[in-house]
Structures are given as structure tokens and as C-alpha cells.
Amino acid sequence: MLGQQFAAKINRGLPAPARAQEQRQQFGVGQRRRATRQHLFARSFVFGPVAYRHDFNIPRQDRARQAENPRIPVSYPPVMLSADSYMSAPALANLRILLGVSGGIAAYKAAELTRRLRDAGAEVRVVLTENAARFVTPLTFQALSGQPVRCGLWDESAEAAMGHIELARWAQRIVIAPASADLIARLAHGLADDLLTTLCLASTAAVALAPAMNQQMWAHAATQANLTVLRARGISVLGPGSGSQACGEFGAGRLLEADAIVAALAAMHGPQLLAGTRVLVSAGPTFEDIDPVRYVGNRSSGRMGFAVAQAAAEQGAEVQLVAGPVHLPTPAGVVRTDVRSARQMHAAVMQHIPQSDIFVSAAAVGDYRPAEIATHKLKKTGGSLTLTLTENPDIVAQVAALKNRPFVVGFAAETRDLQAHAQAKLAAKKLDLIAANQVGAGAGFDCADNELLLLWPGGKEHLARADKIVLARALVARIAALREPALGRTRPGGRKR
Numbered sequence: 108m109l110g111q112q113f114a115a116k117i118n119r120g121l122p123a124p125a126r127a128q129e130q131r132q133q134f135g136v137g138q139r140r141r142a143t144r145q146h147l148f149a150r151s152f153v154f155g156p157v158a159y160r161h162d163f164n165i166p167r168q169d170r171a172r173q174a175e176n177p178r179i180p181v182s183y184p185p186v187m188l189s190a191d192s193y194m195s196a197p198a199l200a201n202l203r204i205l206l207g208v209s210g211g212i213a214a215y216k217a218a219e220l221t222r223r224l225r226d227a228g229a230e231v232r233v234v235l236t237e238n239a240a241r242f243v244t245p246l247t248f249q250a251l252s253g254q255p256v257r258c259g260l261w262d263e264s265a266e267a268a269m270g271h272i273e274l275a276r277w278a279q280r281i282v283i284a285p286a287s288a289d290l291i292a293r294l295a296h297g298l299a300d301d302l303l304t305t306l307c308l309a310s311t312a313a314v315a316l317a318p319a320m321n322q323q324m325w326a327h328a329a330t331q332a333n334l335t336v337l338r339a340r341g342i343s344v345l346g347p348g349s350g351s352q353a354c355g356e357f358g359a360g361r362l363l364e365a366d367a368i369v370a371a372l373a374a375m376h377g378p379q380l381l382a383g384t385r386v387l388v389s390a391g392p393t394f395e396d397i398d399p400v401r402y403v404g405n406r407s408s409g410r411m412g413f414a415v416a417q418a419a420a421e422q423g424a425e426v427q428l429v430a431g432p433v434h435l436p437t438p439a440g441v442v443r444t445d446v447r448s449a450r451q452m453h454a455a456v457m458q459h460i461p462q463s464d465i466f467v468s469a470a471a472v473g474d475y476r477p478a479e480i481a482t483h484k485l486k487k488t489g490g491s492l493t494l495t496l497t498e499n500p501d502i503v504a505q506v507a508a509l510k511n512r513p514f515v516v517g518f519a520a521e522t523r524d525l526q527a528h529a530q531a532k533l534a535a536k537k538l539d540l541i542a543a544n545q546v547g548a549g550a551g552f553d554c555a556d557n558e559l560l561l562l563w564p565g566g567k568e569h570l571a572r573a574d575k576i577v578l579a580r581a582l583v584a585r586i587a588a589l590r591e592p593a594l595g596r597t598r599p600g601g602r603k604r
């Protein structure tokens with residue numbers, strides 16, 4: 108299916124016979140599978156945090172720093188995409204990329220990146236900040252991109268050739284490499300005090316940035332807070348890598364290698380994994396009212412479910428989100444229904460299930476509710492108060508028990524024996540996939556990052572601690588991979604419209 112979507116992209120604009128020929132040549136069955144595999148492989152590597160998996164690549168001194176502050180995302184692995192995988196069918200073919208280069212010693216590496224982007228088929232136009240032009244000359248980029256290079260807002264002849272708004276509209280993707288701490292801060296605050304930041308504000312193109320800076324600047328709370336803001340706006344952060352730095356220090360803050368940046372962009376630009384799929388996501392806590400002012404609730408922030416909704420929408424799915432009481436903005440392209448109690452969530456989910464191919468139950472649904480909701484505020488009686496609780500419907504189990512069920516994904520938040528409990532829930536609730544996470548002691552609930560253990564009948568995958576959107580993207584890639592063999596067959600998740 109993914110191969111067909113990819114083929115459909117390539118086919119646009121070709122006459123029918125040429126289209127058929129092209130499709131035969133490019134997407135034979137084996138090749139189609141290979142394209143899908145490469146895509147998923149690249150994606151999971153690009154987005155997978157590497158601090159724990161690739162420790163052997165990181166100097167000991169650096170490892171110590173990571174151990175001191177494991178919450179700082181450190182490094183993304185070098186992407187093992189061979190030149191062949193993006194050279195033979197250029198992964199960025201005809202993509203119009205605006206490459207922004209900000210001031211830092213890593214600016215020289217952007218020259219290599221320009222070449223690699225063009226090798227991958229992209230049209231590249233380069234914008235240098237004033238400080239970047241102190242490190243590298245515009246002429247270098249002009250020669251490598253084959254296009255005039257822009258350095259400021261006030262160049263009349265450049266504006267006459269292609270005004271900055273026109274340039275912002277031209278770009279289909281903005282890539283900033285290296286992105287300095289200063290540039291990241293200016294972007295986070297929506298400044299438009301030079302050409303590059305102005306273009307970022309004036310463009311609707313997806314933005315990806317590859318940070319490069321001294322490790323202390325990277326670790327600084329201000330930089331991390333700015334990145335949190337940018338990630339929440341959907342900006343992709345590629346890296347940084349970790350290791351020895353130009354300043355003589357060790358740590359996180361190295362610009363990713365050009366190949367890794369190109370592969371990350373290729374993975375984002377690839378065929379959308381869930382195009383044509385309808386995904387229902389439940390998120391957040393439920394509040395079970397005791398009386399008009401009190402309720403029984405839990406500490407779920409809803410961030411994981413919202414991230415799953417965003418990641419599914421990024422992959423082309425039609426996403427319906429049923430959200431418990433949370434204070435989070437709705438991700439772009441997602442349709443949202445707000446509920447409060449488990450019974451309201453149950454009703455909303457059941458209403459949308461017949462139109463869903465995938466159900467991701469990320470909500471922390473209250474297992475019990477007060478048997479009765481008092482009409483008036485309960486008064487103190489001087490003694491103890493006993494509340495009688497009654498069980499709520501198990502939404503995900505009910506969905507999984509439906510005859511014509513979608514692909515069903517559950518979550519398991521556990522305080523101990525994570526794998527054993529999650530495995531038991533996978534079987535008991537008849538799920539297709541479960542994402543388990545350890546909660547308690549500042550982990551899992553009500554925080555920006557998480558660590559997941561994915562279990563499905565016959566397989567498992569560990570997703571190391573990372574921002575929830577990073578984990579959500581990996582989870583969505585796993586869902587797509589598990590559904591792929593089922594498509595066209597009448598088994599869970601293979602439902603036809």
C-alpha cells in the first residue's frame with residue numbers, strides 16, 4: 108500500500124502509458140516492499156533517541172554528562188541509509204528546500220549539506236545570517252547550490268529578483284543547519300529581525316532545524332525551553348550529535364552529519380504511512396464527579412495521546428481525538444471532541460469507532476466512578492466519609508471485543524513489573540499492540556518525555572526516553588508496520604470502508 112502511495116506521488120503529471128511503465132520499473136512487488144522497509148527503517152532510526160542505544164559511540168566524559176542530566180535529549184544516531192537508498196530514487200526529488208545557515212563554527216558543514224541535498228534531488232536556495240557570513244562566504248553556497256545566495260532583508264537587487272515573501276512561498280521545506288542557540292531563541296520568540304527569521308514566519312513550509320552549539324549552551328534551561336516551544340509548534344529538531352567539540356569540550360551539541368540530515372529529511376518526505384487511514388485517539392484523564400465541585404481524577408496530562416494524534420496526522424491519517432479534561436492545543440489537522448467522564452469518553456469513542464481503522468487508547472480512563480453524584484456540595488459531618496465507587500466500562504476492551512474491530516492499541520501505565528503486567532493486559536484485552544510505560548517518581552505522567560516498551564503478539568520494541576512526540580512518531584511507524592501485512596485481509600485493522 109505504501110509503495111502504491113509513493114508511486115502515486117511520482118505518477119502525478121505523467122501520461123497513462125508512461126505512468127504504467129514508470130510504475131512497473133520502479134515498484135515491482137519486491138521493490139515496493141523494499142521501499143517500505145527502507146522508509147520505516149530510516150524513520151525509526153531518524154527519530155529514535157540514541158543516547159542509550161549508541162553509548163559505545165559516545166566518549167566516556169560525555170556519557171557522564173548524560174548520566175548527570177538524562178532529560179536532555181542528547182543525540183540521534185547516524186542514519187544507516189546507504190547512498191543508494193536516496194540516490195537511486197532521489198528521496199528529495201524536486202523538493203524546494205530553503206537552507207538557512209546561522210552563525211557558528213559548524214557553518215562550514217552546511218556547504219557539504221548543500222551538495223548532499225542537491226545529490227538527493229532537491230532544489231536548494233541558501234540564506235545566510237549575518238554571522239554565518241563571517242564563517243563562510245556566500246560565494247561558496249552560490250557555487251554549490253547554483254542559485255544566488257541571500258544574506259539580508261535590505262539587498263535591493265536580490266529583493267527585485269525574488270522578494271523575501273516570494274522566497275518564503277517558494278520553499279516547500281525550511282532546513283536550518285546549523286541552528287545556533289541565538290537563532291533557536293529568536294525563532295521561539297517569533298522574532299523577524301533578519302531575513303532567515305522573517306522567512307520562517309512568512310512561510311507555511313515545515314521547518315526542521317539541526318542545532319549546533321557548545322554543550323553547555325545546549326544543556327542550558329533557556330535553550331531547552333526554547334526547543335520545547337519550537338517542538339510544540341511542530342518544528343522538527345534533528346540531533347544534535349554528541350562528542351568532541353570545536354571549543355575543546357565534550358558533549359551534546361555537534362551538528363549532525365550531512366548524510367544524517369538528508370536521510371532525516373528523506374524520511375519525513377517519504378510516503379505517508381497512514382494516508383487514507385482513519386485514526387481515533389483517546390487522550391488525557393477522566394474526571395468522575397463526586398458533587399458539583401469535587402471529582403476523582405488522575406495525573407494524566409494528555410500529552411502522549413495528543414502527540415500520537417499529531418504523529419498520525421503527520422502521516423496523512425484523518426484523526427479524531429477524544430480528549431479528557433486537559434489544557435492542550437489541538438494538533439494541526441486533528442478533529443477533537445472534549446469529554447469529562449469515562450462514560451462520556453465511552454460514548455464518544457463508540458460513536459466514532461465504526462468510522463475508524465485504528466484506535467489508540469492513550470487515555471488514562473478512571474476505572475471507577477462514584478456510584479452517585481451528589482446534587483449539592485457535600486457537607487462535613489465531623490466524621491469520616493465513605494464513597495461508594497462503581498466500575499466504569501473498559502473502553503478499549505469493549506472495542507477490541509467488537510466483531511468488526513479496528514486495529515487496537517492500548518497503553519499500560521505501571522508502577523512495577525512493567526513487562527509482565529503489560530503482556531497480561533495485551534492478552535486480556537485482546538489488543539493488537541500495547542505501549543507500556545513506568546509511572547511514578549516523576550516518570551510517565553504529567554511530563555514532556557517518556558520511555559515506552561511496545562509489545563505485540565510475537566514481538567517487542569524498546570523506545571528509549573525521549574520527547575513524547577518523538578516516541579509517538581516511532582509508535583505510529585510501528586502501527587503502520589504491523590498493519591501493513593494485514594491490509595486486504597479480514598483481520599483486525601484490515602477493515603474495509
Ligand code: C5P
Pocket residue numbers: 389449468469470471472473474499500501502503504516517518519520532
Ligand atoms: O487496565 P488499565 O487501566 O491499566 O489499561 C490501560 C489501557 O486500557 C489504556 O489503553 C486505557 O486507555 C484503557 N482503558 C479503557 N477503559 C478503562 C480503563 C482503561 O479504555 N475503563
